[in-house]
Amino acid sequence: MRVLLVEDDDRLAGALTTALARHGHEVERARLAVDALRLAGGVDFVLLDLGLPDMDGLEALRRVRRVSVVPIIVVTARTGERDVLRGLRSGADDYLVKPFRTAELMARMEAVARRGTRPLPVRDQVVAVGDVRIDLETRRVTVAGRPVPLTRREFDVLALLAREPGVVRSREEILDAVWGDPLLAASRSLDVHVAGLRAKTSRPGLVETLRGTGYRLGRLAAPGPGPDPGDGGPEGSGAP
Incomplete structure (x- = not known):
C-alpha cells in the first residue's frame, strides 16, 4: 500500500518508514498538516500524529474526512480518554498510543x-430529503420552498447528519x-435541539432516533404540509 506518514519527529518517522517498507509498503512522509491535506487523496492509508507544528492533528483529521474515506x-502520545474519543469521533478508523510495537501497528492496519471503506461524505452542497433542502454552504434550510430559520446549533446537528x-451518529459523537464535549452525554440539550428541528420543519421524520444508538437523517416519503410561514421562530441559522 501507499502509506502517508504524518509525523514531525524525524527519528520516529525514520524508524516507522523502515518498518513499513520492510512489510512491503511505499511510504510518503509529511511533517506538516498542510502537506498531509494535500497528499492524503493520493494514498491508500494514512498514519497521523496529532502533535503537528502548524495545525492540531484533530483539525487536520476532520478536514481530510470531509473529502476522503x-x-x-x-498515532499519538495523547493518552487521555477524551483525546481517544475525539480522535475516533473525528473520523479516525483506529487510535494507537505511543510507544507501540511495530507488529501491533501492522496488525491494526490490516484490521482496518x-x-x-466508510460511506463517502456528501460532496454536493445541497442535500434533499423529501421536500426538505439543506444547503450546507449557505446554512439555509427550506421546506416545500419556504425558508425555515434554525439556531446555529440546530443547523449544526442537522448538517452533521446530512453530510453522511x-x-x-451517537449522542457522544x-x-x-x-x-x-463528548462527555455531556447526560445533557438534555441535544434532545431539545432535535425536537426543535422536527417542530420547526414540521417533518418529525427528518431526524430519526435509534434507541440506545443515536440519530440519523430520516428518509421522508410523500411531503406533508409545510411549516406555517408565520411561525418561523425567533432565530436565524447564524444565531448562537
Whole structure:
C-alpha cells in the first residue's frame, strides 16, 4: 500500500518508514498538516500524529474526512480518554498510543483495511430529503420552498447528519462535534435541539432516533404540509 506518514519527529518517522517498507509498503512522509491535506487523496492509508507544528492533528483529521474515506490511524502520545474519543469521533478508523510495537501497528492496519471503506461524505452542497433542502454552504434550510430559520446549533446537528445520510451518529459523537464535549452525554440539550428541528420543519421524520444508538437523517416519503410561514421562530441559522 501507499502509506502517508504524518509525523514531525524525524527519528520516529525514520524508524516507522523502515518498518513499513520492510512489510512491503511505499511510504510518503509529511511533517506538516498542510502537506498531509494535500497528499492524503493520493494514498491508500494514512498514519497521523496529532502533535503537528502548524495545525492540531484533530483539525487536520476532520478536514481530510470531509473529502476522503482513506483509512486513517491516529498515532499519538495523547493518552487521555477524551483525546481517544475525539480522535475516533473525528473520523479516525483506529487510535494507537505511543510507544507501540511495530507488529501491533501492522496488525491494526490490516484490521482496518479488512473492514473496507466508510460511506463517502456528501460532496454536493445541497442535500434533499423529501421536500426538505439543506444547503450546507449557505446554512439555509427550506421546506416545500419556504425558508425555515434554525439556531446555529440546530443547523449544526442537522448538517452533521446530512453530510453522511444513513450513517448513525451517537449522542457522544454529536455532542463532541457540535458542543465540543463528548462527555455531556447526560445533557438534555441535544434532545431539545432535535425536537426543535422536527417542530420547526414540521417533518418529525427528518431526524430519526435509534434507541440506545443515536440519530440519523430520516428518509421522508410523500411531503406533508409545510411549516406555517408565520411561525418561523425567533432565530436565524447564524444565531448562537
